[in-house]
Amino acid sequence: MEGSGLTRGNLLRLSHAVELGRKLLPAIWPHGFATKLLGAEHLDTVNEIWWLKFWRSLVAVRRGPKPNPATPDVDWLLEVRDGLADCIVNLEVKRRTGNINAWFKNGSPTVSLEKVAKKFQPTGRATANVVAVTVYHRPLADELRNVADWLNQHAALDAVLVWVENNAGGEALLKFVRPEKPWIKFLLKKPDPEDLLVAGLTKGTLCLPEEVPAFLQKLAATVGTHTS
Numbered sequence: 001m002e003g004s005g006l007t008r009g010n011l012l013r014l015s016h017a018v019e020l021g022r023k024l025l026p027a028i029w030p031h032g033f034a035t036k037l038l039g040a041e042h043l044d045t046v047n048e049i050w051w052l053k054f055w056r057s058l059v060a061v062r063r064g065p066k067p068n069p070a071t072p073d074v075d076w077l078l079e080v081r082d083g084l085a086d087c088i089v090n091l092e093v094k095r096r097t098g099n100i101n102a103w104f105k106n107g108s109p110t111v112s113l114e115k116v117a118k119k120f121q122p123t124g125r126a127t128a129n130v131v132a133v134t135v136y137h138r139p140l141a142d143e144l145r146n147v148a149d150w151l152n153q154h155a156a157l158d159a160v161l162v163w164v165e166n167n168a169g170g171e172a173l174l175k176f177v178r179p180e181k182p183w184i185k186f187l188l189k190k191p192d193p194e195d196l197l198v199a200g201l202t203k204g205t206l207c208l209p210e211e212v213p214a215f216l217q218k219l220a221a222t223v224g225t226h227t228s
Contacts, residue, residue: 009043012194017049024052024061032063048075048093051132054161054173054189055089057082064090074119074129080187088127089187092119095134111139111147111162117154128158128184138164144174151176159184172196 021029030037036045052061060079078089096112111133120129151160158181162174172191177184
């Protein structure tokens with residue numbers, strides 16, 4: 001199962017999470033996530049942070065408030081300012097490994113959204129409630145219709161975003177957005193080419209073995225360190 005990413009993560013995804021944590025969460029990265037990163041929730045946590053890369057013009061990122069341990073809340077509160085756009089995105093991130101298990105068992109990969117809707121309350125026009133889901137096998141047409149129907153049935157939700165890790169060259173980022181808030185799509189960045197290259201791969205380097213020294217030198221120069 002190594003290639004699926006279910007039990008082993010991708011090195012590039014981890015590096016992106018580290019970069020995002022340092023840039024967007026300097027006060028709590030990495031110590032605020034240490035228990036999860038060093039335990040069974042490592043891959044879920046990397047995925048949760050990695051989803052922050054898709055939002056343009058972030059000016060502030062905060063973890064969801066926890067007024068009461070028994071009260072569900074979203075993972076992130078994102079403050080976005082892009083030209084005339086000045087808005088808040090409440091973002092809940094999920095990693096659904098059952099998607100590929102369903103494909104193995106019955107040939108029907110699912111996108112489970114169970115228990116997600118209760119995390120959100122209705123919002124005004126300048127706030128969006130968004131669910132971001134990572135799956136490991138491309139959903140079939142019927143399942144995509146199920147996602148669209150689920151969104152329509154939950155008035156407090158404004159969008160569902162689905163990243164298909166093993167996208168096999170197809171569209172990797174699927175977007176289901178309510179017509180009342182089309183600006184959500186405007187705030188989303190396109191996937192990086194490198195994300196598409198390593199999708200579904202755990203080793204995740206972007207060069208041939210003989211190119212590794214030059215690759216590491218270039219990477220070190222980017223982050224301001226040295227290699228030997």
